[in-house]
Amino acid sequence: MKWFSVLIAGVVLMMSGCSSIGGQSQQWAPPPMAVPLQPSIQQEVQIARTTQLLLRNDINDQERAELHFQRGVYYDSLGLRELARYDFNQSLSINPAQPDIFNLLGVYFTQVGQYDAAYEAFDSTLELDPNNQYAERNRAIALYYGDRVDLALEEMTRHYNDDPSDPFRALWLYIVEHETNQQQAFEKLTTSYANRDQQWGWVLVGLMLNEVPEDDAFMEIAAGAKDNLTLAQRLTEAYFYLAKRHQLEGEYAEAVSLYKLSLSLNVYEYVEHRYAFLELGRIFSDIRAERKQQLEEASQESE
Structure with a gap:
């Protein structure tokens, strides 16, 4: 499996990995590295x-x-x-009357699974600032995590249509729509990718579609980062969306490792860091539910 065999080595190196191409054994390329962010003197x-x-x-x-x-x-x-x-x-x-604070509180509530409180916080943001695009996206994401997928899809579609050139809008529309219509979600994301511009975030869309080899994507991320901060931020995003792809494909071990890598860079203010914790909790819940069902079925067969 691409990536998984080098994840542990990637953590030690601080990190991003590389992969073999086409299933053939090749020399590993030197991985791009980012030092996990630490409190700065200026912040203190x-x-x-x-x-x-x-x-x-x-x-x-x-x-x-x-x-x-x-x-x-x-x-x-x-x-x-x-x-x-x-x-x-x-x-x-x-x-x-501070919409930005309500937006941040809504994200916090989403992280801990207090979805009703999150919806109220985002509603407050949008009442005070109807054009707040971050709150619009975050409310749709909260609806997705709160298992209100139809509403999430409606809001995320509207959010995407406001700016189809934004790769992150395209990614989140795909993630939400994947819950209801996988083929349609894939076709829409493929169309968006075909019409992409030069924004670097389209590399992440290529990763999600498996159109861009993982080693090529991470080398491009490293080449385009002007400093450690930018590299850490972009790797945090890349690990998250690559993890989500593996998760949607049912490859939980790879997804868990990649979510942990996304967390390891300490880019706390990025939603990808914030929601990685939530995704890990969902994976563990799914695995426990599957394991419980397997035990129940085995017990019934033995009776």
Whole structure:
């Protein structure tokens, strides 16, 4: 199986892998590597500075709400989500008209499976900012994870039609539609890929369709990344969507390993990092359900 034989080595190397082509044994190409992101001095200084400003008594409510929001964003970028949620809620208690905060809270609720709360948060974002494309996509994704696939498909189709040139819209439309009509989803994504422009994200679509060899895709990602941050971000996305492809094909072992690689780069603010945890939980639940059914069937046959 492509990739799976080198996943462990890829983790040690910090990472992205390569594959053999056409089933033939070949020399492994040097993998592109990204150092997992770490807290920077600038982030730590900004958190400390914001905390000091919040202790002052001479700031008005508008400034205090903004400071809580800023500190929440810094916490979120470091993966400190409970601290971020505290600051976001503090900011909303002062100024409730903040669509970006409701959008972030909606993503948090989606991550932990609190879908009704997620829908309400995204609805609040869109009431305050009807043109917020991120909230529109995130609400459709929340509906997908909440097993409300028909509504998710309706919203994701509308989101895709607003900008068919966006490869990430095409990917998420495919993922959602795959639940109801696999052939139609494949044909639509193939058509979108045939009409692609030069945005790098179409490489991920090629990976999803298995049109681009995995080693070629990851070499292209490495060549196009100008620094470690960009490389880590793009690898996080690539690992996630490649994992999703394996998951949709029922190849759970490969999917689990790739989701873990997506998580390993610490790109906390990317939805691909956020939803990788959710996907892992869904896979483990599916495996447990399948195993339980197998045991029940074996028990019935032995009676």
